[in-house]
Amino acid sequence: MPLHLLILQMILAVALTSSSMLAATIDPPEETPTPEESKTVDTRWEKRSVRAENFKSRFLLSRKAAEAGFVTETKLREERMQNRRDCRESVRKANRDQRFAKLTACMQEDLTRTMDMLKARSEVIAAVPGIGEELRGLIVARSDLLTDAIGTIIEALDTGVYQDEAELHEARKNLREKYLLPYWLLLPRMKTEQSLAWISHLLLRAKTLMESGSLSPAVTAKITESQVCLEEAETALQEGLEQKDSQEMHSIFGQAQSNVISCIKLYREAMSTQEKELAPPAEAEQEPQWPKRYLRKLPKSRNE
The missing domain is CATH 1.20.1300 (3 helical TM bundles of succinate and fumarate reductases)
Structure with a gap:
């Protein structure tokens, strides 16, 4: 089961529990992933790990x-x-x-x-x-x-x-x-594989951050949004790889690439928010204290 769905289920479970204890006693328990679903999720993350291995350094x-x-x-x-x-x-x-x-x-x-x-x-x-x-x-x-x-x-x-x-x-x-x-005809396939490697790299980084448990609600929400976006783009690119028509593959790749750029923007916004939260508070600059000056009295005029 994708990570963003698990987070959504957790939020809904907390909301239901806090709203009514009676509702919590009569509602059916939350369904746990079947072994087949868990295996599918594990396989997906294994493929991402293979794609992203040493990707950034290379x-x-x-x-x-x-x-x-x-x-x-x-x-x-x-x-x-x-x-x-x-x-x-x-x-x-x-x-x-x-x-x-x-x-x-x-x-x-x-x-x-x-x-x-x-x-x-x-x-x-x-x-x-x-x-x-x-x-x-x-x-x-x-x-x-x-x-x-x-x-x-x-x-x-x-x-x-x-x-x-x-x-x-x-x-x-x-x-x-x-x-x-x-x-x-091989070039769009090459670009698609490159994009999938980028997506895998970002999803693995996001997963590590989410599992750390040290993120604020604002950063968590933004990373979750970027994860959903990246997973949708990943699915579209994988479907594009199965296309036999080169024009259709080009079209799918172009749209997915545009979406990936939006996903990366969301991820960077999350990182920017986290950096601001972790940054030490800036010390307020004190206004300079000017020495008191006394105005010199002007001499009286002759007409006074």
């Missing part, structure tokens, strides 16, 4: 590498977008004799930047925590296949293998269907 260690890879990939993507805009304009202005040469050069430039982006992303994927080793290995393998396929096409463009626009179009189509899509 995240902190990999943060610089991940940020550097992200900056590099973003820069290359912007350059590729600009190159595509320039190429569209260049091809539009080219005459019939120039068109194929322009298309070939543009395709070669575009694929070169795409390959560099893949290399930058692979460095990030190899470093970031929260991804299962099986999924990580599959992503790396498909990235390598995609990179090799792109390299083969670039070499073919450079040596003049393709003779017309139809062959260029066919090469792009094969690259997309056989290599790009199988790789691209």
Whole structure:
């Protein structure tokens, strides 16, 4: 049974007892979790423990590498977008004799930047925590296949293998269907696993705090609210992993990711409230005591 439901049942039990002793004698006793329910809860926490193991330390260690890879990939993507805009304009202005040469050069430039982006992303994927080793290995393998396929096409463009626009179009189509899509479909799954690891880490921290018994009612209420939020997001992400449709998976992940951000905000509010409660009272600053000064009497005027 989830932790927030247990807390809610405890609050209701106390309220009923204090309102009427007679009601307490005739109401049926509170149901205890069945062995099956307890086992389900235990299994859920075991999975969270596995996901969150060394997550924070690995995240902190990999943060610089991940940020550097992200900056590099973003820069290359912007350059590729600009190159595509320039190429569209260049091809539009080219005459019939120039068109194929322009298309070939543009395709070669575009694929070169795409390959560099893949290399930058692979460095990030190899470093970031929260991804299962099986999924990580599959992503790396498909990235390598995609990179090799792109390299083969670039070499073919450079040596003049393709003779017309139809062959260029066919090469792009094969690259997309056989290599790009199988790789691209794994990325939302990777992001989902990362988010689940974050959620597991936060839920375990919240569980430890709740079990300490040292929280104020205000902090307890806020942490309970964040737990409910995180568990709902966790359920949504797990359902997304079971989706076969990539677009549906992207949609579920996007919504769940937005919800996770709200959950983290609630958790941080709880931590902020706790820090304020634990902080020693600030000493009131005494106003400076200025020495008494006596006004000097002005001399009387002659007319007085």
